[in-house]
Amino acid sequence: MTSAPFNPIELPPLQGDETFTGVDATVNDFWRFAMSDLRVNTVRGYVAEFLISRALGLTGVADSMTECDLRWNGISINVKSSGYLQAWSQRSLSRIQFSGLYRRAWSVEDGSLGEVPDFHTDVYVFAVQTATEPDKYDQLDANQWDFYVLSQAAVRAHGWGSLSLRKLESLGAARLKLSDLPTAIREAANVGDRQPSRWTRQALQGEGFEGFIPFEAP
Template sequence: MSTLPEPSPWVPAPPIAPLRGDEKFVGMNATVQDFWRFAMSDLRVNNTRGYLAEFMVARALGVNALRTEWDDYDVLWDGIKIEVKASAHLQVWAQRQLSQIRFTGLRAHSWGDIEAGMSPEKSYKADVYVLAAHTVLEHAAYDPLDVSAWSFFVLPQAQLVALNVDSLSLARVSGLTEAVGITELAAAVLTAHGRNANLVQR
């Protein structure tokens, strides 16, 4: 009697070098930059706006590492695991009224390992949470590259654990902590993590 073959072992994806943008496709007259322009030209789209917020936070902290899609956090800075959430009043679709800013997905399942898979319970997986709100109210004033249009609210994990919530409205967040600009972000993250904000190099 024949037996089924043993399942193949898991094969991890190897790391790759960052793309420059000028690499050419094989068999098609296009470059990686053409693809980026096609897929991510509009920085107002929700998923791209989230990537943009992560990028701004990383740069504000001096982190140049590339984002990893499946990590339990978005930015790792000096041992501090940081989760970034973004929201905005304006959307790319037609709106009857401005969107209410709300930060969702604060708790999530954790990936244990290949055998265990996802954890059954959601948890707060980062040490510090940076909630980025895009504050512009009119499309005519919306410049996706203007960092001053963003307000950043920084909360420690312990505060979210005490609140026991999966999401927070902008009004609720504003009552918990004051907004900071991008130049104040590093000090706010250190403070939320319980470190001396004076350690930030000016």
């Protein structure tokens, strides 16, 4: 593998009071401009990661350049978020769906995509913003979130790249609150070496299956 010729240097986390050069504005001004509405899908995903990280006692910053969203006690975690309400007008509530579970790995070292899609983290945490009435959506209330946890083995056994909320529940994922997550994530990480409950093609390939060998006729 050849390393990429241009590699970013590590920067200290911004505090918010830093000032731009050439314009009268601070980083806080930029954050207020770009991320003041926490209902926006791209921002809401970071809100989910932030809440989960705090529940796990993590204090670092988000890293979108790695395959896992969070790493806790050696456990790699992928966070998926969804909600019934959006930052735009709706004719009906959104269907809760989580995608991007089965994908090609992205290499930090050389900026390339892997050739074979797979499931890349030990544990998956699915976060749902539960408000269903626009005037009651409190973007700063962590109690308006539900969480569901599945091991990689459970997601792999299902074999699909996306899951609905109903399918999550049928796979045994219980509705949790923030305080439940440390125990649930730890337990899910410990079932990684159990056999999948459903042997799909993806699940078989994940266990090293390459193909059937025909028996010779007697």
